[in-house]
Amino acid sequence: MKRNHFLQGMALALCAVAAPAAFAQTYPSKPIRLVVPFPAAGATDLFARTLSQKMGEKLGTTIVIDNKPGAGGAIGSDLAAKAPADGYTLLLATTSTHSIGPAINPRLPYDTVRDFTPIAHVGDAPSIMLVPNTSPAKTVREWIDFAKTNPGKLNYASSGNGTIVQLTAELFKSQAGVFVTHIPYKGTALAIPDLISGKVDVLFDSLPTGMPHVRDGRLRALGVTSLKRSALAPDLPAIADTLPGFESNTWFGLYGPKGLPPELVARVNTAANQALADPDVRDKLSRLGIEPTTSTPSQLATMVAQDAAKWKKIITDRKITGD
Incomplete structure (x- = not known):
């Protein structure tokens, strides 16, 4: 009896390990939704459409843009945060949603660190x-x-x-x-x-x-x-x-909901970096005033943490509030 229990436990453990790997091999098997938390035809939307077409080609699927504007990007960001962590809902976050927003509005319905999985820093404006x-x-x-x-x-x-x-x-x-x-x-x-x-x-x-x-x-x-x-x-x-260290960019970053499997993070990160290396994509982004960037997930997390700390200090010191 004990031996059977042991073997059953081992089988379950192996299944638990194998399931994510098998899922990553078949991902993506359907279109991916990319939530853009700002209106259509704006800079973030145009960036998303430029990037998503080439990214979709690299992943072998279609990436559908889903504009969810409102509350300075908080509505769309919250929607993405609460989506299943299966890689089929991603978010194009910006300085507004993940650096400035939390400092301006501490009552945001999401936590930018706890509720998201960083994937790639994809551009600066x-x-x-x-x-x-x-x-x-x-x-x-x-x-x-x-x-x-x-x-x-x-x-x-x-x-x-x-x-x-x-x-x-x-x-x-x-x-x-x-x-x-x-x-x-x-x-x-x-x-x-x-x-x-x-x-x-x-x-x-x-x-x-x-x-x-x-x-x-x-x-x-x-x-x-x-x-x-x-x-x-x-x-x-x-x-x-003239002012050493002065820097202000509107950054763009790809995120998934919290708990996104590392295998899927790696797939999407690779596809994003490959898309951003494409000359046609770089030319289109240049016309939008955006410099394409590439990064690891950890580099995105570090950059955003530093950026958020900088703006929080300015907002606090200068007593800045939102409209």
Whole structure:
């Protein structure tokens, strides 16, 4: 009797070990849903559609985009967190959902570490520092000096309270030691006319929306917010050249629900990295103002933890709240 119990236990243990491996060999056997927690036609959605097509080819299946916008990305993120951990529901997370959101809203229905499985860091979108053509500053250093000689007289625009645009400006203020007044708009597109006219003194905008105005001669770009010069705007110096360590990117990362089997994580990570190496994908992302990246799951987790800590400090120190 004891021997039979032992053999039955061994059989169950072997089945438990073999089941994930067998499942990984057949995965995926149906379409994968990629939750995009923002509206269709936005930057995150366009990135998801560009990446998912090539990723699907690498995995041998179709990846279906499921837009679930609302609450700064929290609605879609919560949906993905509560999905079965079978690899058929993934999330394209961003700085808003996993770095800024938890600090702005501590009552989020999900925990960014406990409730998700990191898969891959897939892209970064740096911003550029824009000023009117009438600004006396032609470099980042000159603008800082100008602000210091005019304390409280200058202002900056943002796309709203608690957004990456505001936080980038507040990070800049903190590191540069300047006082500049915040003027929130409902999107940077509404702030551009006031920046061109000189009613606003500075704006940290995305490359795709800001650079056309620079090329047309209506605005001046002083620097890029990536740690080093960006391949998307190679003529612009990094703000970090003047303020060492300054960096602000909107990052994009693939996640699954908690408990996603390591074998599936590896499959999806490999497919994402292979897709991002494709020249056509890289070209399309470049036009969106996104620099493709590749990473291991642990590298994504480390990057997000550091990014979240940085923004939490700015949000706490500056008493920033969301709209």
